[in-house]
Amino acid sequence: MKEHYLTTPLNDEAVAALRAGDRVYLTGYVYTARDSAHQRMFELLSEGKPLPFDIVGQVIYYVGPAPAKPGRVIGSAGPTTSGRMDKFTPALLAAGLKGMIGKGLRSREVKEAIKTYKAVYMAAVGGAGALIARSIREVELVAWEDLGTEAVRRLRVENFPAIVVNDIYGADAYEEGTAKYRTIELP
Amino acid sequence: MREVNVSEISETIARLSQEANYFLPEDVLAALQSGRQAEESATGQAILDEILENQQIARTEQAPICQDTGLAVVFIDIGQDVHLVGGDLREAVNEGVRKGYTEGYLRKSVVFPPVRGKNTNDNTPAILHLNIVPGDKIHIVVAPKGGGSENMSALKMMVPADGLDGVRRFVLETVSKGGSNPCPPVIVGVGIGGNFEHVAYLAKKALLRPVGQYNALPEIADLEKELLGKINQLGIGPMGLGGKVTALWCAVEVAPRHIASFPVAVNIQCHAARHKEAVI
Numbered sequence: 485m486k487e488h489y490l491t492t493p494l495n496d497e498a499v500a501a502l503r504a505g506d507r508v509y510l511t512g513y514v515y516t517a518r519d520s521a522h523q524r525m526f527e528l529l530s531e532g533k534p535l536p537f538d539i540v541g542q543v544i545y546y547v548g549p550a551p552a553k554p555g556r557v558i559g560s561a562g563p564t565t566s567g568r569m570d571k572f573t574p575a576l577l578a579a580g581l582k583g584m585i586g587k588g589l590r591s592r593e594v595k596e597a598i599k600t601y602k603a604v605y606m607a608a609v610g611g612a613g614a615l616i617a618r619s620i621r622e623v624e625l626v627a628w629e630d631l632g633t634e635a636v637r638r639l640r641v642e643n644f645p646a647i648v649v650n651d652i653y654g655a656d657a658y659e660e661g662t663a664k665y666r667t668i669e670l671p
Numbered sequence: 672m673r674e675v676n677v678s679e680i681s682e683t684i685a686r687l688s689q690e691a692n693y694f695l696p697e698d699v700l701a702a703l704q705s706g707r708q709a710e711e712s713a714t715g716q717a718i719l720d721e722i723l724e725n726q727q728i729a730r731t732e733q734a735p736i737c738q739d740t741g742l743a744v745v746f747i748d749i750g751q752d753v754h755l756v757g758g759d760l761r762e763a764v765n766e767g768v769r770k771g772y773t774e775g776y777l778r779k780s781v782v783f784p785p786v787r788g789k790n791t792n793d794n795t796p797a798i799l800h801l802n803i804v805p806g807d808k809i810h811i812v813v814a815p816k817g818g819g820s821e822n823m824s825a826l827k828m829m830v831p832a833d834g835l836d837g838v839r840r841f842v843l844e845t846v847s848k849g850g851s852n853p854c855p856p857v858i859v860g861v862g863i864g865g866n867f868e869h870v871a872y873l874a875k876k877a878l879l880r881p882v883g884q885y886n887a888l889p890e891i892a893d894l895e896k897e898l899l900g901k902i903n904q905l906g907i908g909p910m911g912l913g914g915k916v917t918a919l920w921c922a923v924e925v926a927p928r929h930i931a932s933f934p935v936a937v938n939i940q941c942h943a944a945r946h947k948e949a950v951i
């Protein structure tokens with residue numbers, strides 16, 4: 485397992501160095517967005533309107549955090565299932581999005597778009613929200629407060645832990661990992 | 672008749688909602704620890720270490736193990752010699768969820784109506800399973816259930832001729848299709864028999880059985896062992912990145928069925944297998 489310490493925003497060179505299965509520690513800013521925020525961003529793009537933040541080179545983290553306890557910047561904040569965002573993702577990648585953090589499988593279209601637009605899909609450990617919250621230092625609302633936990637927020641992160649799943653070369657860490665350890669055929 | 676004020680039920684549910692979300696049950700913790708021993712993939716080991724560290728942080732900080740603090744699934748067995756006073760039971764249950772989720776800084780994940788709905792902002796209503804039993808006690812279980820693993824669950828109306836082979840195939844297919852989505856290592860709850868709605872309930876009930884405790888029927892216990900072994904041969908591993916530990920446990924519950932039907936349900940539970948119980 486290779487380890488990379490990366491700073492956001494990401495450029496082509498940084499993304500090209502990442503291979504499926506590598507460990508990544510991200511420092512800088514990431515933007516939160518999940519189901520409803522994706523729907524809205526997708527609508528804005530289709531109407532030719534600007535997004536609530538400059539998406540070029542940025543990383544989106546699929547998360548709906550728990551409320552922050554007093555004295556904390558955020559509550560538990562682990563990844564949500566990425567596949568629900570698949571429908572909207574190619575359009576965001578075309579607009580300049582460079583990285584995504586979530587958990588779970590992506591569609592063929594998303595994997596193709598990751599290759600075409602030179603981006604990366606990373607997984608954080610699902611259900612490790614209390615641990616992950618420790619790497620989140622600041623939280624700032626960017627848009628759509630009405631969406632509650634689903635609003636777009638800008639997180640300042642330090643050494644946010646993730647694992648590369650889909651790289652620009654078309655590799656998929658889920659498929660490779662599972663194939664390596666599978667000892668049964670589906671009946 | 673023993674009188675119980677429903678406000679006591681609200682208080683209990685409020686407390687259980689929080690405790691369930693902060694403290695991973697001991698049996699699940701032990702299963703994760705032995706899973707860490709059994710795992711051969713280096714990535715899988717690292718992930719299990721993070722999961723173990725996470726539950727420790729949650730425990731000490733009284734923070735949710737996972738940000739998806741779930742739909743509150745509440746099971747209440749009420750003794751038939753209990754007389755409830757002081758209000759509407761269902762409202763009391765929701766009041767408990769409201770209080771627990773609000774005061775405990777738990778995420779509110781319920782929307783209504785289901786299509787283009789708005790967040791109810793207090794995580795109500797709960798999913799309530801009520802049962803009348805002998806005695807004068809009230810047994811309450813709060814089992815918050817996240818969306819990621821619930822979404823990977825499935826139900827199939829098979830025919831009797833499909834038999835055990837059909838069950839094996841369906842369970843393996845369902846876990847395999849879920850892949851990394853339900854946050855493996857998972858616990859697999861299987862229901863066999865009953866009818867359409869009952870089999871789903873059986874699968875959910877199976878998830879409440881302590882990890883390590885087999886079904887009392889020997890042939891079902893054998894099936895549980897076999898299914899767990901096969902699931903762990905799928906190679907999905909921790910968080911789906913490959914490994915030996917795809918499931919921590921598989922529990923099967925059965926019920927009588929119609930001669931023409933053979934319902935099977937598979938309820939997938941993520942490693943954040945949260946539930947907490949109390950007796951009033």
Ligand code: SF4
Nearest residue numbers: 611737817819854941
């Ligand atoms: S599947 Fe479970 S552990 Fe994973 S995000 Fe959902 S609730 Fe959390």
